[in-house]
Amino acid sequence: MDQLSSFDDQLASLLPRLRRFAHSLSRDSADADDLTQATIERALKSRDQWQEGTRLDSWAYRIMRNLWIDTARARTRRSTREAPEEEGLNVGEDPRDAMDASVDLKRVMTAMGRLPDEQREVVALILVEGFGYREVSEMLGLPIGTVSSRLVRGRTALLAMVGEQ
Amino acid sequence: MTEDEKFFAWLDGELAPHEAAEMEAKVAADPQLQQLVEQHRALGAQLRGAFDSIEAAPIPERLQAALRPSAEVIDFAAAKRARTMPSLSQWASMAATLAIGVLVGTMVPQRGGAPVEVQGGKIYAAAALNQALDTQLASAPSGDVRIGMTFRDQAGEICRSFTQPAASGVACRDDGRWKLKGLFAAPEGQGSDYRMAAGMDPNLASLVDSTMTGEPFDAAQEKAALKRGWR
Numbered sequence: 305m306d307q308l309s310s311f312d313d314q315l316a317s318l319l320p321r322l323r324r325f326a327h328s329l330s331r332d333s334a335d336a337d338d339l340t341q342a343t344i345e346r347a348l349k350s351r352d353q354w355q356e357g358t359r360l361d362s363w364a365y366r367i368m369r370n371l372w373i374d375t376a377r378a379r380t381r382r383s384t385r386e387a388p389e390e391e392g393l394n395v396g397e398d399p400r401d402a403m404d405a406s407v408d409l410k411r412v413m414t415a416m417g418r419l420p421d422e423q424r425e426v427v428a429l430i431l432v433e434g435f436g437y438r439e440v441s442e443m444l445g446l447p448i449g450t451v452s453s454r455l456v457r458g459r460t461a462l463l464a465m466v467g468e469q
Numbered sequence: 470m471t472e473d474e475k476f477f478a479w480l481d482g483e484l485a486p487h488e489a490a491e492m493e494a495k496v497a498a499d500p501q502l503q504q505l506v507e508q509h510r511a512l513g514a515q516l517r518g519a520f521d522s523i524e525a526a527p528i529p530e531r532l533q534a535a536l537r538p539s540a541e542v543i544d545f546a547a548a549k550r551a552r553t554m555p556s557l558s559q560w561a562s563m564a565a566t567l568a569i570g571v572l573v574g575t576m577v578p579q580r581g582g583a584p585v586e587v588q589g590g591k592i593y594a595a596a597a598l599n600q601a602l603d604t605q606l607a608s609a610p611s612g613d614v615r616i617g618m619t620f621r622d623q624a625g626e627i628c629r630s631f632t633q634p635a636a637s638g639v640a641c642r643d644d645g646r647w648k649l650k651g652l653f654a655a656p657e658g659q660g661s662d663y664r665m666a667a668g669m670d671p672n673l674a675s676l677v678d679s680t681m682t683g684e685p686f687d688a689a690q691e692k693a694a695l696k697r698g699w700r
Contacts, residue, residue: 312536315536316536319528319532319533319536320523320524320525320526320528321524323523323524323526323528323532324520324521324523324524327520327523328516328520334693334697336523337529337531337532338621340532341531341532341535341683342621342682342683344532344535344536345535345682345683345684346682346683348536374623374624374625375624375625408515408518408519408522409519409520409522409523411519412515412516412519412520413519427516430481431512431513431516431517432516432517432520436483437478437481437483449470449474452470452474452477452478453471453474455477456471456473456474456477459477459509459512462512462516463508463509463512466512466515467508
């Protein structure tokens with residue numbers, strides 16, 4: 305029982321970081337919170353698959369990333385039908401009152417949203433979440449060289465986009 | 470590793486000490502590289518600054534609620550536990566396939582427009598059923614159609630279960646329309662009994678069960694989904 309409640313507590317304490325990761329993957333805050341919620345639900349359901357003594361954060365991040373990939377097709381279909389610019393700027397739950405903070409977030413989310421999925425996840429995990437190359441390579445099941453080359457392409461494209469805004 | 474990759478690995482503190490020293494010397498001798506260092510450090514700071522505002526923000530209630538699912542979905546969980554016969558869901562999914570053909574036949578000639586229409590081999594909600602799926606909240610039933618649960622399927626699309634006098638079923642979003650996932654004729658003699666909870670009809674419950682990922686929406690989520698046009 306102790307083990308179970310410690311799982312819940314640890315997952316609860318990961319929530320702010322999971323939400324942050326979801327925002328760096330998603331188009332807007334509503335999508336990000338849908339993804340976060342689905343991740344929590346999946347993690348609770350799959351708790352038996354988590355091995356005590358291994359990192360819960362990497363495990364939960366991997367769940368979120370896989371759920372995000374799973375819905376990629378539906379997402380692409382939707383975003384081609386809708387006006388992407390409008391949606392990209394539609395931040396549903398502004399986390400801070402300060403105007404400049406929300407403008408910053410919208411701008412950065414829009415730029416991230418224009419990266420190819422495989423670059424976006426690497427940029428999010430390393431530059432925003434602070435994971436190391438090796439950790440990300442294990443989390444995503446990719447060779448470290450692939451992680452590193454996607455990161456170069458992603459951050460170079462981002463710099464160009466943020467620069468032109 | 471290409472020179473680019475080496476440069477960024479150095480910037481991220483990922484190079485081994487001797488390689489790092491080498492890169493450091495290279496950057497020190499190259500103003501263009503120094504400028505690149507500055508730009509990318511600023512970019513990193515901007516990214517972290519923007520997304521850290523999310524980490525620092527209060528957690529929305531619905532996410533906190535997701536961590537204690539028992540409070541939200543007690544009815545459905547109870548319905549799940551009540552279905553103890555393991556073979557029931559297999560029968561139900563077979564029935565789902567069969568029931569639909571039979572039912573479409575009996576439902577088509579209704580007054581006021583058929584509740585379903587067939588297009589390209591798919592069956593969509595129409596008329597009053599479509600209207601109810603589009604606009605009705607489970608918490609505020611009105612008219613003949615009653616909405617049971619709203620939830621997402623494996624593809625991430627929103628689905629809703631419904632009950633009407635002759636039938637109950639599940640419909641999911643498909644290119645902006647409600648595509649029927651299953652439709653069950655109401656048992657004889659129970660045609661107009663609305664008191665039966667949607668989750669309690671074993672056919673419907675097992676279809677919901679096999680379609681749903683996560684937990685059903687609560688009232689606030691349902692409302693938000695309606696506002697977003699069921700996306």
